[in-house]
Amino acid sequence: MNTERKYLEKSYTISTDILFDILKIVLKNELPNNIESVNVRESTLLLKIKFPSDQPSIKSIKNDIEILLEDYDFFANHSPKDIHKFSTNTGEAEY
């Protein structure tokens, strides 16, 4: 019987402005992670997060991280008129 856990791997470029907020989620949910690269000049890092597919509310955790990154990206690199370019993510939990 195959007992290996299945993971969904995703890499995110995270600015230091919200790095601690993302790490808080990652560590609180004990998600395996790996720093792939660091861009000192831009103060960003590429973080690979492994989402175990059998963990409950994994969709919500992933959603939580992506909402924070999307919000930051919107405020840092876009203007109010670009709002239609972003997905209409309500931030509500999915079960």
Next chain:
Amino acid sequence: MEKKCAYCDKVLGDYLRTTKKYCNDSCKQMAYYARQNETMGITSTSFTEEEDASSSFAVSSEAMENEADSISSSSFELDVGDKDEEKNVVAPISDTIKRPKYEYHSSAFIDALTNAIQVQFNPSDYFDYCLKNPRLEVSKHCFWVSVRLRCLIENIIRLSRYRTVPVSIFKQLAQATNQLCSSNTFLLVCNSYPYADLLIHLRTSLDELAKTQLTVSMRYPLEFGKKIELMAARHYIGDIAPRLLFSQLVFSDIVEPPKEKKKKKKDKDQAEESD
């Protein structure tokens, strides 16, 4: 070897076929729901013992009897029958499962930025007016200043992330900010332009920075509040001004006599003198 139900672990009777997995249809249905919930992010552990017991799908023999009674009585007394049915009615699965609610996290930085953008100051009306009336002089001046201010703000935010920045870059920025502040275009709109104060404040701070620093390179970390203010400003200015590079922009609008003519004059004078 005794075979057990895959859902409730009851021993399956000998009278059932050998390939049967569940003792009855309700177990089969419950196992299906459990599988569905697992794929959607809920494990079967979220079913508490009490909930399992009260689960409408594990219908006990008593309930079956009550139901039979209610059906028989409902055929004579409709009102009573409805009440009995309400008691024994199968509750939807969503009511019986206690779902672990995930608590979404918030970021102090994004919250402060949202507050600065949505609550504290909103120049959208001014920019919308300029966008709707692009031929007006005020709008043209506003575009001109906004493009340059956006470039300055983006560069300041970018430089604040670097470990070290050469002082010469700060001198260039200070010079550009000075030129922008003293430009005729800015002076024409400075009373109504929403970020006039911000620009003047930038000029003073960059001037001080360029004068006081004696080292070749240095760090320029922005304070939390200042960074929020600049990012909020950039966010709104992004609506009206496209992104252009520092090298592509001229920050002064004061027309100077072309240098080539000056040079030619000098050369002529020198030639005459030598003759």
